Amino acid sequence: MTRAVVTGLGVLSPNGLGVEQYWAATLKGVTGIAPITRFDPAGYPSRLAGEVDGFDAGEHLPSRLLPQTDHMTRMALVASDWALADAGVDPAEQAEFGMGVVTASASGGFEFGQRELENLWRRGSRHVSAYQSFAWFYAVNTGQISIRHGMRGPSGVLVSEQAGGLDAIAQARRHLRRDTDLVLTGGVDSSLCPWGLVAQLPSGRLSTSADPDAAYLPFDRRAAGHVPGEGGAILVLERAGARPGQRPYGEVAGWGAGLDPAPGSDRPSALRRTAEAALADAGVDAADVDVVFADAAGTPELDAAEVAALVEVFGAGRVPVTAPKTMTGRLYSGGAPLDVVAALLSIRDGVIPPSVNTAGTAADGLDLVLDTPRPAALRTALVLARGFGGFNSAVVVRAAD
Structure with missing residues (x-):
């Protein structure tokens, strides 16, 4: 049976950019939950979130990608770059049909979509970006990652909300068992904009606490919902032994x-x-x-x-x-x-x-x-x-x- 090993990790989290920064903060108990800064949340019952702080996509991606991508996709692209670097993989040296991408998504590019809808309502159709046709789409992270790295093997997207990230990893493992050598997998999400927050509120599961230290209390008698966040992780999954020099995490x-x-x-x-x-x-x-x-x-x-x-x-x-x-x-x-x-x-x-x-x-x-x-x-x-x-x-x- 083919063994699927994780050889590279890319992380953007509310409490750390990059694997080691995230891990050090996590072991110290550092929280990334705070009042929302991306927009004014005063009119909403939930006003806290786990925002990814200090991320400037322009420092990591070509300028041509910025107008065509949502914040979520920019984070996913950077996480993928970091995961490949961590694994010691140069996609240009790999067989393009031997590499795939399987990610998960719960929303798509909501922030991009909201901005373009506002342009439509306020300024008219001539002011709507042509990139709206795909930047909002739940499969956009998979598409942009595969294009950026020339990965033309089996790819896809899983949509099962919080469970989707694990389902994507499982699907990536299936592709490895069918002789794909390497799959980028995982999930990066962000819907911290008015449209995205309004879409989450009907679930009835968002905390309305204003105290970052008391808003998300799982397994506690005071528990009253969760705090939404953004970010996530992309992993390099490979067939064990398929590439010399692999250094598996597990x-x-x-x-x-x-x-x-x-x-x-x-x-x-x-x-x-x-x-x-x-x-x-x-x-x-x-x-x-x-x-x-x-x-x-x-x-x-x-x-x-x-x-x-x-x-x-x-x-x-x-x-x-x-x-x-x-x-x-x-x-x-x-x-x-x-x-x-x-x-x-x-x-x-x-x-x-x-x-x-x-x-x-x-x-x-x-x-x-x-x-x-x-x-x-x-x-x-x-x-x-x-x-x-x-x-x-x-x-x-x-x-x-």
Whole structure:
């Protein structure tokens, strides 16, 4: 069986640009959640977000790309550049049909789309950019990355909200098993504009707290929603041994997915069987898992369902559980790939990052890692993600031998 290994990482996060900056901030418990600065949020019930600070696309990308791309796509392009550099891959030296791109998206280029719609309403159709035809599209990151790097192999986009980042990684692994050598995968999202925020509010899951330290409290009795964020991670996934000089962070060993029953049903969440499917796909037992990176929805009912699923799969308190996304907010399609990065770095460095702010008072049965990092010998990690609409996904990553 072809083994899929992660050889490069590219990260843009609300608490750090680049892998090592993100990781250092995460281990220190540094949060990127703060009042929204991209626009005036005074008229909205939710006014906090995890914004990527200090990112200037003009420092990293050719000027010709800037007019045709949304903020989200610019971040995805830079994350891809960084991931390839980290892997030591020059796409010009690879077979163009041997490289693919599979990303996830929850929204598309909302900020670009809002600006062009405003031009249409206020100034007329002659003032709408021709790039509007694709810059808003949910598949645009995959398209722009593949064009930039000449990647003409199997490509695609997964749309399953927060779960989509893990589904994209799983699809990339499928392509490797069909003889593609390398796939760029993961997700980068951003919909922090008035249009994007209004689209999120009807879910009823956004926190309305004005306190950055008390707005996103998964597994806490005070939990009342999540904080939206932007950014994410792009990973280089390769067939193990396909390229000389590979330095794998780890292996994507298993994946599972499921869909929750319709609201009001008395059937349980699909999260338990999703996690069990990922473990079975990886050929590991629950006892082999050293750490779980939780979805951590931040609403009482969803948190309770996750606690129940984890206790059913692992037993009470047997495996450490963490949610570093408490420092970034939920990044939608970018959130789970960022958790995969954190899991791989945890295995590399022998340390579990903390969950901050939350007191864990609604986590009975979980060994929740709070406040400070926990040293631990780690080999296998389970990453969970759930998306609005009932999507569930789980990925097992482990050390590369």
